[in-house]
Amino acid sequence: xxxxxxxxxxxxxxxxxxxxxxxxxxxxxxxxxxxxxxxxxxxxxxxxxxxxxxxxxxxxxxxxxxxxxxxxxxxxxxxxxxxxxxxxxxxxxxxxxxxxxxxxxxxxxxxxxxxxxxxxxxxxxxxxxxxxxxxxxxxxxxxxxxxxxxxxxxxxxxxxxxxxxxxxxxxxxxxxxxxxxxxxxxxxxxxxxxxxxxxxxxxxxxxxxxxxxxxxxxxxxxxxxxxxxxxxxxxxxxxxxxxxxxxxxxxxxxxxxxxxxxxxxxxxxxxxxxxxxxxxxxxxxxxxxxxxxxxxxxxxxxxxxxxxxxxxxxxxxxxxxxxxxxxxxxxxxxxxxxxxxxxxxxxx
Amino acid sequence: xxxxxxxxxxxxxxxxxxxxxxxxxxxxxxxxxxxxxxxxxxxxxxxxxxxxxxxxxxxxxxxxxxxxxxxxxxxxxxxxxxxxxxxxxxxxxxxxxxxxxxxxxxxxxxxxxxxxxxxxxxxxxxxxxxxxxxxxxxxxxxxxxxxxxxxxxxxxxxxxxxxxxxxxxxxxxxxxxxxxxxxxxxxxxxxxxxxxxxxxxxxxxxxxxxxxxxxxxxxxxxxxxxxxxxxxxxxxxxxxxxxxxxxxxxxxxxxxxxxxxxxxxxxxxxxxxxxxxxxxxxxxxxxxxxxxxxxxxxxxxxxxxxxxxxxxxxxxxxxxxxxxxxxxxxxxxxxxxxxxxxxxxxxx
Numbered sequence: 001x002x003x004x005x006x007x008x009x010x011x012x013x014x015x016x017x018x019x020x021x022x023x024x025x026x027x028x029x030x031x032x033x034x035x036x037x038x039x040x041x042x043x044x045x046x047x048x049x050x051x052x053x054x055x056x057x058x059x060x061x062x063x064x065x066x067x068x069x070x071x072x073x074x075x076x077x078x079x080x081x082x083x084x085x086x087x088x089x090x091x092x093x094x095x096x097x098x099x100x101x102x103x104x105x106x107x108x109x110x111x112x113x114x115x116x117x118x119x120x121x122x123x124x125x126x127x128x129x130x131x132x133x134x135x136x137x138x139x140x141x142x143x144x145x146x147x148x149x150x151x152x153x154x155x156x157x158x159x160x161x162x163x164x165x166x167x168x169x170x171x172x173x174x175x176x177x178x179x180x181x182x183x184x185x186x187x188x189x190x191x192x193x194x195x196x197x198x199x200x201x202x203x204x205x206x207x208x209x210x211x212x213x214x215x216x217x218x219x220x221x222x223x224x225x226x227x228x229x230x231x232x233x234x235x236x237x238x239x240x241x242x243x244x245x246x247x248x249x250x251x252x253x254x255x256x257x258x259x260x261x262x263x264x265x266x267x268x269x270x271x272x273x274x275x276x277x278x279x280x281x282x283x284x285x286x287x288x289x290x291x292x293x294x295x296x297x298x299x300x301x302x303x304x305x306x307x308x309x310x311x312x313x314x315x316x317x318x319x320x321x322x323x324x325x326x327x328x329x330x331x332x333x334x335x336x337x338x339x340x341x342x343x344x345x346x347x348x
Numbered sequence: 349x350x351x352x353x354x355x356x357x358x359x360x361x362x363x364x365x366x367x368x369x370x371x372x373x374x375x376x377x378x379x380x381x382x383x384x385x386x387x388x389x390x391x392x393x394x395x396x397x398x399x400x401x402x403x404x405x406x407x408x409x410x411x412x413x414x415x416x417x418x419x420x421x422x423x424x425x426x427x428x429x430x431x432x433x434x435x436x437x438x439x440x441x442x443x444x445x446x447x448x449x450x451x452x453x454x455x456x457x458x459x460x461x462x463x464x465x466x467x468x469x470x471x472x473x474x475x476x477x478x479x480x481x482x483x484x485x486x487x488x489x490x491x492x493x494x495x496x497x498x499x500x501x502x503x504x505x506x507x508x509x510x511x512x513x514x515x516x517x518x519x520x521x522x523x524x525x526x527x528x529x530x531x532x533x534x535x536x537x538x539x540x541x542x543x544x545x546x547x548x549x550x551x552x553x554x555x556x557x558x559x560x561x562x563x564x565x566x567x568x569x570x571x572x573x574x575x576x577x578x579x580x581x582x583x584x585x586x587x588x589x590x591x592x593x594x595x596x597x598x599x600x601x602x603x604x605x606x607x608x609x610x611x612x613x614x615x616x617x618x619x620x621x622x623x624x625x626x627x628x629x630x631x632x633x634x635x636x637x638x639x640x641x642x643x644x645x646x647x648x649x650x651x652x653x654x655x656x657x658x659x660x661x662x663x664x665x666x667x668x669x670x671x672x673x674x675x676x677x678x679x680x681x682x683x684x685x686x687x688x689x690x691x692x693x694x695x696x
Contacts, residue, residue, distance in 0.1 A: 041457055061441070061464075069426050075418035082417070082444040086451045091464060093409070093441045096430040103434045109389055116409075116439065223630050256630065259607060282571050282604065 011039035022089060037089070061091040062303065063117035063140075065107065065125055067098050071221075072249065072277055073292050077123050077145055080296025088304070093117060097125065108134050115140065119303045122152070123296075126191050141306035143299045145292075146192060147316070153302050154316045155295045159192050162288040162321045163199030166244045166272045169286070169323060171207045174332035175242035175270060177214075178204065181228055181254060182246025184217035189246075193220065196246050196274065214240065218250055225253025233261050233269070241332055242270040248277035248287055255283050255328065266330035276324055284327035295319055359387035370437060385437070409439040410651065411465035411488075413455065413473055415446050419569075420597065420625055421640050425471050425493055428644025436652070441465060445473065456482050463488065467651045470500070471644075474539055489654035491647045493640075494540060495664070501650050502664045503643045507540050510636040510669045511547030514592045514620045517634070517671060519555045522680035523590035523618060525562075526552065529576055529602060530594025532565035537594075541568065544594050544622065562588065566598055573601025581609050581617070589680055590618040596625035596635055603631050603676065614678035624672055632675035643667055 008018035013032060021028045021036035028036075062085055068074045078094075085092050095111055097104040108131055112120070119141040127135060132151050135142050147154030163180075170178050180200040183193030197215060204213040218228030225245060233239055245251035251273030255265050263269050273280065276289035298317060306312050356366035361380060369376045369384035376384075410433055416422045426442075433440050443459055445452040456479055460468070467489040475483060480499050483490050495502030511528075518526050528548045531541030545563060552561040566576030573593060581587055593599035599621030606613050613619055621628065624637035646665060654660055 037454075041454075069417060069430070070420070070423035072418070075423055078417050078442075079444070082442070083451065086444065086454060086459075089458065091441050091459065091462075093439050094426075094430070096427070096434065103431065106385075106389075106434060106437075110437065111434075111439065114439075222627060226630050253630070279570060282574050282601070 006043055007036060007040045010043065011036045033088075058118045058307075059091075059116055060089070061093055061117045062300070063093050063095060063112070063120045064123065065095040065097050065112075065120060066123035067096070067104075067125060069094070069096065072275070073247075074123060076292035077296040077299075080293035081121060081123075081300060082296075083293075084297045084300035088300075099126070112138055119143070119307055121145065121296075121299050121303060123299075124189070124192075126189075141303055141310065143303045143306070145295050145299050151314070153306065153314045155299045155302065155319060156316070157290045157295075157319050157321050159195035160199035160202070162274050162290070163196035163244060163246075164203040165199075165321075165323060166274060166288050167200050167203035168207075169272060169325075169329065170242040170244065170270055171203065171209070173242070173270065173329060176209055176212050176332075177240040178209065178212065178242045178244060179214040179216050179232065179240040180244045180246070181216045181218050181225060181232070182220055182250045184215065189220050193246055200244050216243075218246075218253075220246060220250060222249040222253040222256075225250030226257045227253075229254040229257035230261065233258060233263055239263070240269070242329070243272070245271060245273045248273035248275035248280050248285060251285055251287070251328075252277070252279055252283050255285070265328050270329040270332075272329050274321075280324075281326070286326045286329040287324050289322045289324050290319065354391055355384060355388045358391060359384045381436075406466045406655075407464055408437070409441055409465045410648070411441050411443060411460070411468045412471065413443040413445050413460075413468060414471035415444070415452075415473060417442070417444065420623070421595075422471060424640035425644040425647075428641035429469060429471075429648060430644075431641075432645045432648035436648075447474070460486055467491070467655055469493065469644075469647050469651060471647075472537070472540075474537070489651055489658065491651045491654070493643050493647050499662070501654065501662045503647045503650065503667060504664070505638045505643075505667050505669050507543035508547035508550070510622050510638070511544035511592060511594075512551040513547075513669075513671060514622060514636050515548050515551035516555075517620060517673075517677065518590040518592065518618055519551065519557070521590070521618065521677060524557055524560050524680075525588040526557065526560065526590045526592060527562040527564050527580065527588040528592045528594070529564045529566050529573060529580070530568055530598045532563065537568050541594055548592050564591075566594075566601075568594060568598060570597040570601040570604075573598030574605045575601075577602040577605035578609065581606060581611055587611070588617070590677070591620070593619060593621045596621035596623035596628050596633060599633055599635070599676075600625070600627055600631050603633070613676050618677040618680075620677050622669075628672075629674070634674045634677040635672050637670045637672050638667065 004015055004018055008015045011018060013036060018036050021033045022040060064081055066074050069078060082092060095107045097107045115138060121143050123145045136151060142152040144152045144154045146156045167178060180197055183197060201213055204210055216228050216232045218224045243254055245254055251271050254271050258265050258269055265271055273285050273287040276287050280287050352363055352366055356363045359366060361384060366384050369381045370388060412429055414422050417426060430440060443455045445455045463486060469491050471493045484499060490500040492500045492502045494504045515526060528545060531545060549561055552558055564576050564580045566572045591602055593602055599619050602619050603613055606617055611617050621633050621635040624635050628635050
């Protein structure tokens with residue numbers, strides 16, 4: 001069986017560079033890493049985990065804690081994490097931490113305490129104070145995708161801003177009766193929803209429409225948005241002319257409900273979401289785009305930086321978002337109510 | 349720090365029983381396992397991974413290989429796997445193996461060869477012969493969720509049967525122009541689609557409708573079903589009166605397309621799916637129900653049986669499926685075309 005020396009020779013690098021490249025952490029250019037990986041692969045060299053661990057004190061494994069895997073945002077982040085970790089030869093151990101379950105307690109009490117990972121990535125975890133203390137007490141670097149405080153490095157979009165931007169789009173189209181659909185039911189996404197709701201209220205206030213603001217409570221799922229919208233759109237006289245949904249899944253549920261009730265989108269009702277979900281195009285949904293997959297990739301990069309330099313200060317990385325205008329939003333003016341916005345995807 | 353002896357004393361069991369319960373494998377009743385876990389938890393006892401590994405020769409980690417995590421079926425299976433492994437104190441390391449990618453090659457060449465797991469669960473992997481050889485050469489037990497051969501123990505539904513059953517439901521409602529939508533585009537789900545297509549053709553043949561059978565090629569996604577249905581339903585004179593979709597995502601895409609085109613479901617078009625996807629109820633979709641989450645749970649149980657007894661023969665476990673009749677299917681008879689089947693969920 002070939003050793004690291006043969007791999008280094010074939011790749012034309014030093015043994016320590018080959019070791020760093022195969023270890024997945026420490027600075028090595030992408031080109032060098034690829035060359036070393038190719039050399040290792042052609043020689044059939046598989047680094048022994050225990051040897052790598054002994055040499056580096058590392059497990060070559062990253063723990064990922066998330067409350068759901070069967071939801072668009074989480075699954076997309078997970079794809080991004082997977083791809084990035086795979087490129088670096090690192091394993092991914094997944095910890096499922098649904099809020100309020102025994103399983104979540106066990107994750108925090110038992111699994112994480114085993115420390116079978118070099119670092120942790122917490123996705124949409126919204127940990128309570130006790131859980132944050134436990135996470136930090138493990139003594140491994142932690143990066144959060146969507147965070148709630150200053151305790152860890154965080155990757156996220158600016159939730160207040162995106163909801164504000166979505167609301168302003170509808171205000172600019174002449175709408176006044178603009179409702180916000182989402183949140184207020186479960187603890188899941190409580191913090192994200194609160195920030196988005198706050199951005200909506202801020203934009204309504206800035207437009208002098210505070211007394212038109214309405215929060216329609218909804219589960220943050222497609223069926224949740226559907227159920228909330230069936231209720232809210234049923235009363236013709238109090239029906240809003242436009243809706244800001246807390247995410248695309250809720251927006252799509254709203255559109256499905258509108259179609260059921262014979263409410264035309266966008267001539268009777270404009271709907272805007274947040275996400276650019278894989279189904280957004282199918283529903284011609286206007287939305288604020290984010291890329292959870294990219295957030296996953298950035299989280300891996302930040303975690304590796306903390307592993308390389310444990311003294312590195314925490315930071316908050318705000319990812320960009322972009323207004324994508326499709327056919328679910330249109331101007332209020334009755335004479336123009338049949339005229340829809342050009343369906344070309346338009347970045348602003 | 350407390351040791352295993354204290355845990356065993358507090359739980360009122362022998363040291364070896366406590367060790368088996370904490371190790372996650374070997375037979376221990378659920379009640380005993382819970383008692384030992386509670387004792388360990390109250391004493392703050394965390395089994396040292398290396399100690400457990402030394403004592404048992406096991407990593408306490410199960411590898412899960414799947415091509416996607418951001419699709420309903422896979423995410424649901426993963427939830428089931430997570431829950432079952434968590435209950436037994438076992439870690440889950442996730443290997444993402446998209447067909448035809450460099451990443452997939454690396455999973456098979458490098459990651460799996462590290463053997464950082466006691467056993468593997470392969471979900472919808474559809475491995476080629478070379479990959480199967482590699483999986484088996486690792487020398488760890490493998491259980492497949494949805495399989496393709498006799499090489500590993502398999503958990504799956506009877507795909508031929510469910511598609512046959514779906515088709516027979518439409519035949520019984522008087523339909524003759526019944527099309528099958530799905531598959532034929534990508535390699536993903538190629539084997540599953542082929543079995544379902546075969547079940548559809550079989551049922552059409554049995555009903556003397558072979559010359560009415562049409563396979564509409566479609567990506568196996570919601571947008572894929574939508575795109576295929578927009579094409580297929582556009583031509584009024586050649587439009588089928590009923591559709592068997594290869595899965596609920598394709599069925600829902602078809603329903604969305606029908607609504608767009610002004611085709612009424614079910615009076616103009618009956619649609620049946622396979623899955624009972626979380627959105628099926630929202631679209632009143634008639635479907636053949638399966639539970640991927642339960643398949644995940646059963647896969648863990650089977651893998652642990654193989655770990656306990658490596659000489660255990662391979663087997664194929666067929667999970668039940670059930671016809672759920674909602675409002676997307678109705679009798680063809682024109683005089684009855686407005687009469688829809690009672691929407692109560694009805695198991696057969």
